[in-house]
Amino acid sequence: MTLSRRAVFGLMAAAPGIALAQGFPAQPVRLVVPFPPGGPADLIGRLIARVMGERLGKAVVVENRSGAGGLVGIEAVARAAPDGHVIGLASSGVLAVQPHLTQQMPFDPQTELAPIGLVLSVPQILAVHPSVPANTVAELVALAKAQPGRLSYGSAGIGSSLHMAGELFKQRAGIDIVHVPYRGAAPAVTDALAGRIQILMADVPALLSHVRSGALRGLGVTSARRIEQLPDLPTMVEAGVPGMLSETFYGLVSAAGTPPERIALLHAAMVAALDDAETRAALASQGGMIVASTPQAFASAVVEGAARWGEVVRAGNIRLE
Template identity: 40%
Template sequence: MKNFQTIGKWFACIGFVLTIQTLSAQTFPDRPIVLVVPNPPGGLVDTSARLLSEPLTRVIGQPVIVDNKPGASGNTAYQYVAKAKPDGYTLLISYSGYHVGNPALMDKLPWDPIKDFSPIALLTVSTNVIAVHPSLPVNNLKEFIAYAKANPGKLNYASQGNGSVSHIGTEMFKQSTGVDMVHVPYKGSGPAIQDVLAGQVQVFISTPPSVMQHVQSGKLKGLAVTGKNRHPGMPNVPTTAEAGLPSFQLESWVALYAPAGTPAPIIATLTDAVKKSLALPEIKERADVAGVELRYLTPGATDALVKKELPYWSKAIKSAHITLD
């Protein structure tokens, strides 16, 4: 009899929890939503968050706040969201360099890229730009590669931090071309671009939001974009294939995630709101100006993308002997 009473109480508890979750999902959202960004202001990740926050506020009917939490190669933000209450009010703006790069870079990662997060949508993608300080006596990619080979170890390149896409991508560029450059890591695109503009480091392979305006103004030389097509904001900058290096391509993406365990109705509400937000014409215009490509994917398609890229980036990182040290 006691066993039946215990089982009855257990089912009653489950029913109570499910009822609370259902009521919560039905009233969601009834307060501000926070987008946690693993990078400082500036660059692709922060730009993507701010592109989304204003239209999402209008579509969903509650304030959407951007909260930058840089540090520990993205782990500060990822761990914060992984441990947050799964109620849809604390979300992660995830960066491909962290989401699929960190699992291969760290032996004891404090979060799991699949188990700890529920995908909501892919938001943006971006090619990268090979940019150099104008003091370098080069005018195209072939000249730059030749100059770097003639001056091994004398050029410094900036990255957004150890293990970032700009770090991994530049190491892959070095492997592809045989050049030798010294890595100078920064805490995000903002600090990195300042030293590149000052000539303290000479090379930066980064996303268009970090370098496009400086290439347009002539403060940096854009040698190539690492995608299949030229970038509309830099129509005179050739692709790597056009510049003579077809084997090197590099693309970054940004996605929106909730903590694992977030109720499916809340995920569905957020996914629908994101899709509507990214479809607004003025957001496309703002994205073009910022140098970001909007690319919505469903939760399932986003999950499939991550599962496909995890082994690919792991192989690339290990082949290039990239570490966080």
């Protein structure tokens, strides 16, 4: 899904002319991050906002608007004027999972949002509080089977990609652990560090420093291959949980109806941000895999993810409370 350099440069070369012709942006662009400050989505948003603003010639201002596993913030984007001045950093949880959880979905991600491009794909780390007597995934599974319903795991909210990763773990490992939803990843990490929840499966950026310091014990990673930042940490499949593959993707969206030429300009600014050496290094150091896809490839990823995670939702009989 990554763009060729020729395509990237073509878009970037065309962008200044588009801006001149359309007078866009006429004001600072609001980048809605639908999770609290301090979490992985917030980090990603702030990293790309700087260079996007430089490219657009107007500041890109991050606005944290959390709630309902990311739905509140992205609904605000869907309801905004379709002129490109309000964009959102939407996760796979909002775009591919939430539509399966309720019949009261406030908007349709596939018809009421305009994809700008995939930014990043991030696997999750399965970690436990040091007080948990499990040093491997196999030991944690055995402990959970011996104490069904006694261990709890946190997520960024019902229907978030972290919730789905935990549910997939439950289904693939055949265990009963209790889900504790939070308003974003950051408060879930806080409670995991305090031992108020025993298990946390969260994106690499949210847990990397805590696993490295020993504040939390990393047991496995949900990617197909081990990650460079924690080379000794096995994949979940290596650790004996077949089919345990999960990644959170993040992409930029605008309201449906945003003019294609403005989408092209925003996409070019996104690509410029992801081609910036400082930004790339910061994202890579946190375990993120830069994608920089076209809007069309992003739309396809949403459709594919919705089909996959819909199966997990149905198998777990999951509903928004």
